[in-house]
Amino acid sequence: MIVVESISKTYYAKNAETLALQNISFKVQEGEVYGLIGLSGAGKSTALRTINFLEVPDSGHIYFQGDDLVLKNKSEMRLVRQKMGMIFQHFNLLANKTVADNVALPLEIAGWNKADIKKRVIECLELVQLSNKKDAYPANLSGGQKQRVAIARAIANHPKLLLADEPTSALDPLTKGEIIDCLLDLNKKLNLTIIIATHEMKVVRKICNRVSIFKDGKIHETLDVHNGELNPTTEYGQALVREL
Template sequence: MFELKNINKSFQLPTGETFQVLKDFSLSVNKGEVFGLIGLSGAGKSTALRTFNLLEAPDQGQVIFKGKDISTIQDKELRLVRQKIGMIFQHFNLLSNKTVSENVALSLKIAGWKSAQIKPRVMECLELVRLQDKHDVYPNQLSGGQKQRVAIARSIANNPDLLLADEPTSALDPLTKNEILECLLRLNKALGLTVVISTHEMGLVKKLCQRVAIINGGQNLETLDVREGQIQPTSSFGKALLETI
């Protein structure tokens, strides 16, 4: 189980004012599920995602990773936890001067894998995202969808317990979006990988997620079951959002 419990988070603005981005924010994700965060721009989705791996440190509240509160861990302990939480982004964030294999290998090198084990693991991950034939090319020779699949291979290389996906398809055309969703779904099924994904798109939620949280104004308004076929929000914002998108 992965949880955010009663998280408060504020940012200091250049004007000296503080802006509270997460307000008593709680979210509970079950092992093995794909969980969506949906909401308008600025709602706090990325900040919530980044709290799971402490890229944003909460001002208050608990971050539970595999049963343990990690909200105040630091240094080596934090680095070890982060190695077990993969992350992918809207703009892929690949290193352009490294080949596909080298991009995937980097996370393993940082995690201290022995060099003899890195190559086979890199190829295994590239096979999982169906890109083994591209191992030797540079990112600028790939399509957007292929770049995102390299980023996915990199994010799963170290056998993470949790994958955070921050709008991973919003820079892609509709067909390529589907390619990435299918890839994530396959990994969720094959590896039992838990995924938390932020999005503006209900179509993505319906295809991929078991549950979705409606995020607005730094709050988790409600968590809805997607599998029942009909997503039935009770909050007025949730109802309005689902009518719009």
């Protein structure tokens, strides 16, 4: 499904440069939930955002369904992104649009006709259990409801891959569980491949099949998650799992 191969990324600022990713590589299988974990600034979110080229890597290759995305032009990448949904920590909903209109937005951009958009919006809202909120505005929703709208919007165009960047960090503990359950349900019902960047071990233990531990822009180690348990072999990995 996804092969990230020797990706590096440097940020340049006045009189300074930051090496955010250093030659990272990992593979994600179809239907898998894959975690990128680490402390703030470790590189996990940057790695996630290189997959759909929100961050353009300086070097390396990213293969999606066999195609090397590095070789795509901007027009081709727009089509690729239609197969990738993305959700963010702070929802990124449009305040002046209803729930239904927010979910419809990517379908309008993709050129769907109005009848099909209306049908698909209802389907997506049913999947995230928000059918009764279709005419509400984001300001009238809880944090968990806003994130579920964002998830519905992300899956509207039938993506093969969902990228989730710290999707539970802005939520209270009870609501975090709702969102984790929602993502896990979509993974099972739709065979939706999910890559999630997080620093929360509750998320990792509940939803991930495998994880890569990031430190200083590098992958420190990659682990299987069995029945909610992961057993790092390195001293840093063990300390990180205890701390998070």
